Amino acid sequence: MDLGLEGKKAIVCASSRGLGRGCAEALAEAGCEIVLNGRNEAVLAETQAAIETAYGASVTRVAADVSTREGQEALLAACPRPDILINNNGGPPRKDYSELDRAAMLDGAIQNFITPVELIQAVAPGMKERGFGRIVNITSLSVRMPIEGLDLSSGARAGLTAFLAGVCRQLAPHGITINNLLPGKMDTDRLKGGFERAAQQTGKSVDHVRTAQAAEIPARRFGTAEEFGQTCAFLCSRQAGYITGQNILMDGGLFPSAF
Template sequence: MDLGLRGKSAIVCASSRGLGRGCAEALAEAGCDLVINGRDKDALEATRAYLTDTFQVKVSVVAADVSTPEGQAALLTACPEPDILVNNNGGPPRKDYSELNRSALLEGAIQNFVTPIELIQAVTPGMKNRGFGRIVNITSLSVKMPIEGLDLSSGARAGLTAFLAGVCRQLAPHGVTVNNLLPGKMDTDRLKGGFERSAQQSGQTVDAIRASQAAEIPARRFGTTEEFGQTCAFLCSRHAGYVTGQNILMDGGLYPAAF
């Protein structure tokens, strides 16, 4: 399927690995020129080289923390008029709610609530003027279903979802869509790190924990960065112009609900 994205420009935050990289790869495959971002310069350069060699698109690298004003300014200098923005950022580490102090609460809110809103504020005027824009926010299954120890991340991302529910309807008349992708258990380094922590705490092997958690998912497997990225690319495509304000679960059926 031709997604109608050849020649479009995209900023993909936190895209040197994991779900962000999956989105960058799918958009590059569709013909987008990219600005990719992360804090690991070596990983970023390896991703840039792969994308340019594989898909023959222009890829710029911004090594920065997207949560800082300086990092955001660098992204927007590299791509002042993006057609597509994929908001992605690491969340706060697992921690019981009782252990969170004010500093940690504010940092989590900045990472997963304030930062994507600031970037949306920066890019939407140009999108509105051009009559085309696609914004995809990578949030989490935890917006709908609590995950132990991720209360801060869940709360910030749920707040972002509620905030943008009104904003997306202001942008819709201008050809700008805003949608959220909610990953469940995806086969990334972050998930593998969780297996390793569980193995240390329980005395089980990593393989046993991996198999046990996969068995809890109706699909009986973890999601891949490739299928996640392709879903993101579709939401950015010309075919998804009538889809806005939606929360797309990608969890293999783990969240048990009809609606």
């Protein structure tokens, strides 16, 4: 399917690996010019080279922390007029709510709520002028289904979801859509770290933990960055111009809900 994205400019935050990289690859495949972002220059350079080789895409890399004002300015300097913005950022580390202090809570809010809003504020005017814009926020299944120890991440991302529920309707008349992708258990480094932590806590092998967790998912497997990225690319397509304000679960059926 031609997604109608040839020549579109896309900023993909936190895209040197994992789900962000999956989104960058899918958008590059669809013909977009990509601005990659990450904090590890070496990993970022490797991702850039891989995407350029695989898809022949124009790729710019920006090594920066997107949560900082300086990082955001660097991204926007590399791509002042993006057609597509993929908001993504690492979440706060797993920690019981009783152990969170004010500084940790503020950091979590900046990472997963304030930063995406600031970037949307920066790119929306240009999108309105051109009559086209696609914004996809990578949030989490935990917005819908609380996960112990991820309360700060869940709260910040749920706040972003509620905040943008009104904003997306303000921007819809201008050809701009805002949607959220909610990943469940995806086969990424973050998930593997969770296997290792669970193995240490239970005394079971990492393979045992992995198998047991996969068995809890109706699809009986973990999601991939590739299929996540392809879904993101579709939400950015011309065909998805009538989809806005939606929360798309990608969890293999893990969250039990009829609506």
